[in-house]
Amino acid sequence: MEEPRKVMQVSGLNVTMKTKQGLLPLIQNIHIDLKQGQVLGLVGESGSGKTVTCSSLLQLPSQQAIREGSIQLNGRELNGLPQQEMQRIRGKEIGFIMQNPMNAFTPVYTIGHQFMETIRVHCKMSKKQAFELVAVCLENVNLPDPSRLMKLYPFQLSGGMLQRVMIALSMCLKPAVVIADEPTTALDVVNQLQVLKQLERLRSECGTTILLITHDLGVIAEMADEVIVMHQGSIVEQADVFELFDAPKNEYTKTLLNARLKLPASLTMRT
Numbered sequence: 001m002e003e004p005r006k007v008m009q010v011s012g013l014n015v016t017m018k019t020k021q022g023l024l025p026l027i028q029n030i031h032i033d034l035k036q037g038q039v040l041g042l043v044g045e046s047g048s049g050k051t052v053t054c055s056s057l058l059q060l061p062s063q064q065a066i067r068e069g070s071i072q073l074n075g076r077e078l079n080g081l082p083q084q085e086m087q088r089i090r091g092k093e094i095g096f097i098m099q100n101p102m103n104a105f106t107p108v109y110t111i112g113h114q115f116m117e118t119i120r121v122h123c124k125m126s127k128k129q130a131f132e133l134v135a136v137c138l139e140n141v142n143l144p145d146p147s148r149l150m151k152l153y154p155f156q157l158s159g160g161m162l163q164r165v166m167i168a169l170s171m172c173l174k175p176a177v178v179i180a181d182e183p184t185t186a187l188d189v190v191n192q193l194q195v196l197k198q199l200e201r202l203r204s205e206c207g208t209t210i211l212l213i214t215h216d217l218g219v220i221a222e223m224a225d226e227v228i229v230m231h232q233g234s235i236v237e238q239a240d241v242f243e244l245f246d247a248p249k250n251e252y253t254k255t256l257l258n259a260r261l262k263l264p265a266s267l268t269m270r271t
């Protein structure tokens with residue numbers, strides 16, 4: 001069988017932070033290949049460097065971060081691109097869904113206004129066309145009464161609804177890659193399931209590659225094809241999801257998996 005195409009290739013990525021105490025290395029020598037249509041899980045304990053890695057892939061502005069290495073999207077080098085250029089890439093070519101979706105929206109504009117403005121930045125269309133497209137996209141992620149919802153402000157929606165608005169935006173812009181950083185952590189079980197279902201649709205219907213960062217190994221088992229395990233800023237293991245759960249090779253991975261098995265059943269039955 002033919003290997004899926006590599007959409008994003010990260011190699012030799014190091015991130016060092018300038019702090020008052022001096023230079024602080026945060027992640028070292030990260031290599032990630034994201035293949036078309038795959039869900040790649042990224043796991044590791046708190047502070048292992050998952051978010052720093054994502055911020056680097058998105059080239060989020062940071063005065064303090066020194067990023068070395070290569071981040072290629074469909075063969076184009078992103079590391080060092082001017083922010084103006086990255087703004088065109090973020091959303092349209094690399095989508096992102098954050099743990100706290102409230103941070104992704106401006107509180108003073110309605111959902112409809114923000115959604116329409118974002119797609120009009122990337123695609124040429126009239127306000128009327130954008131309105132109709134947004135309504136269809138919101139309906140597509142099972143958000144009821146889209147015309148009413150578009151008139152609401154972010155604080156008037158639940159976390160799960162906002163996550164689905166962000167997924168709807170990705171379904172609309174069809175980026176090659178979506179980075180989802182703890183997309184279900186802040187949600188109740190019903191909303192978690194809804195968001196995971198919509199992410200799965202994004203992959204199956206749009207062929208989007210998803211980098212899924214989560215603490216929840218249940219979510220990884222359910223969603224991921226392959227898994228990367230990070231520890232203290234480095235990748236310690238990468239394997240097919242079945243292989244990783246059945247026969248972890250690295251000692252830290254074993255500890256991570258054992259920690260889950262030792263939790264009471266009520267805490268592990270989250271999916």
Ligand SMILES: Nc1ncnc2c1ncn2[C@@H]1O[C@H](COP(=O)(O)OP(=O)(O)OP(=O)(O)O)[C@@H](O)[C@H]1O
Nearest residue numbers: 017019026044045046047048049050051052053064
């Ligand atoms: N701006 C910063 N200045 C200094 N240190 C930072 C900065 N941002 C992150 N760090 C440190 O980098 C390390 C990795 O942080 P990161 O947020 O990537 O962890 P994480 O794996 O995403 O954790 P969590 O699962 O809790 O979100 C942590 O030790 C954190 O304290």
